[in-house]
Amino acid sequence: GAGVSQSPSNKVTEKGKDVELRCDPISGHTALYWYRQSLGQGLEFLIYFQGNSAPDKSGLPSDRFSAERTGGSVSTLTIQRTQQEDSAVYLCASSFGGLDDEQFFGPGTRLTVL
């Protein structure tokens, strides 16, 4: 069966441009998570969607970051007016239940802001 997929796998953009990162979770998973891993750094929790509930956005690094999940499936993470410090690997994961359930990770999108 298909796992979590993310696109694009790599994205190079210029400072100031907007980018959209996409995540397709495993079919039937109600929870979806976004994480960020900067070079040489640990994982950072950005946001998670549980079913149809409104997500807690407090983990997003700034108001330039937004995320949505349409129809309880595909999610997009949008970064507006990208900055060099946004360069990182953005990881998506999904699970049947919430944060106390096993998470399945996608391969990540490597974002480079020049």
Next chain:
Amino acid sequence: KNEVEQSPQNLTAQEGEFITINCSYSVGISALHWLQQHPGGGIVSLFMLSSGKKKHGRLIATINIQEKHSSLHITASHPRDSAVYICAVNHNNDMRFGAGTRLTVKP
């Protein structure tokens, strides 16, 4: 001080050795996860624990809720176990991560 502390930061072992990686946390949690990140970057969930002990193949994970401590053990280690092992906790629906333990198993 980080809310989730892992030790050691780096660990080198010979093939066949018994490995222990430790995780201590300072916040209330509902669950603790052990993750494995291979050199290529992919992350795999190894265990999710809320109490007691779990075993999967050569991997064993334990948690002591009262002491706020968890350990990940690898028996009969193999070079393919070389990876970064990450401890993560769910604190009020907010995931907090340790810095990871880089394990290298030499043949």
